[in-house]
Amino acid sequence: MAKNAAREARSVRELEAGEIQWIAEGAQVLGAGGGGSAHQGALALRRQMRLGARVTVADGAELPDDALGTVISGMGAPTVGIERLASTGRWRGLVDGVRAVAGRVDFLAIAEIGGGNAITPLVAGAETGLPVVDADAMGRAFPELQMNVYSMGGIVPSPLLLCDGKGVVAALEGVPNAFTAERYARALTWAMGGSAGKAQAVLTGADVRRLGIAGTLTLAEEIGRAMDEARRHKRSTVEAIVDVVPTGRHLFEGKIVDVLRRTAAGFARGLITVAGLGANAGEHIEIEFQNEYLIARRDDGTVLLTVPDLIVLVEQGSGLALGSEAVRYGLRIDVVGLPAAYEVKTPRALGVVGPRAFGYDVEFRALPGDLLGRSRRAAS
Secondary structure, eight states: OOTTGGGSOOSEEEOOHHHHHHHHHHHHHHTTTOSOOHHHHHHHHHHHHHTTOOOEEEOGGGSOTTOEEEEEEEEEOHHHHTTSOOOTTHHHHHHHHHHHHHSOOOEEEESOOSTHHHHHHHHHHHHHOOOEEEEESSSSOOSSTTOSHHHHTTOOOOSEEEEOTTSOEEEEOSOOSHHHHHHHHHHHHHHTTSEEEEEEEEEEHHHHHHHSEETHHHHHHHHHHHHHHHHHTTOOHHHHHHHHSTTOEEEEEEEEEEEEEEEETTEEEEEEEEEEOGGGTTOEEEEEEESEEEEEEETTSOEEEETTSEEEEEETTTOOBOOTTTOOTTOEEEEEEEOOOGGGSSHHHHHHHSGGGGTOOSOOOOOSSOTTOOOHHHHO
């Protein structure tokens, strides 16, 4: 596959149902355990498309500098999100709320390309008729609101609107910074039942080009397409993932022998223990998560991988990536590591999304390369 050719500029394109499925599978990989269920979001979106909705994707390079958009995602614990389906019209109401403050909304931006939060803006686009930009703010999923390149680049997350599953909308204006926004929004999300829809900030087209991680929606589609082809040709989907992201690594093969999981303060937190199989027989690793998988360690304490690089769990039977809400005892898995996008591996970004930001007193040792296969110069 010509991996970079598919990322060449296409100003606006309309997605088809099959492409939605590929995006969902790829987004589940890029979620690194978080972002919610991409499969659930894809089902809702494909239903809308059968009823006549159109979903369009815009190349950020083609946006006018003064175009205005807002960042769309869900918020809360994935374990709650899979049980609470979003009401029809949720996103239209949120976008209307942003429009009331900004005067207009020309496009929708993706907060995180991981899991269901890659599909959520597409659902919002189907409801509102607005294009979704082929870029995101993380190159994966992260658990907290401030952990994105727009906030790190000085975009204040105001206005910030949240909607529960029953159509109740809460609007925050004048939020001074992303850390305050996270604190307030997390408390509101918890009060809304642990899962909410979210629209935050007003971006310009120039902001997206300056700060956004371009091409990540297409990357998700490439990964999903490669996984689909691998299954049809009886190949490993792990090999397919690494074909698209060549600096990715197969880290461990094993069976899940224990899962400790709790939902607290709006997050799914826990610990997964994996007993080695095959070349890893006799070994054990532990993976900690806060919605997303944060750190993988051997039982002797040796660190295999940490955030912001991506820890991906692929279930061997289905060949699909597992969200942290779906892991359970007895599953046989492959653990794959993928390099983070360069934008979240800068010294400044590591202060917000590196291992120490999550309380781990370890150094970040990056996998080589970039998630999108760019040179550092091309990413800057």
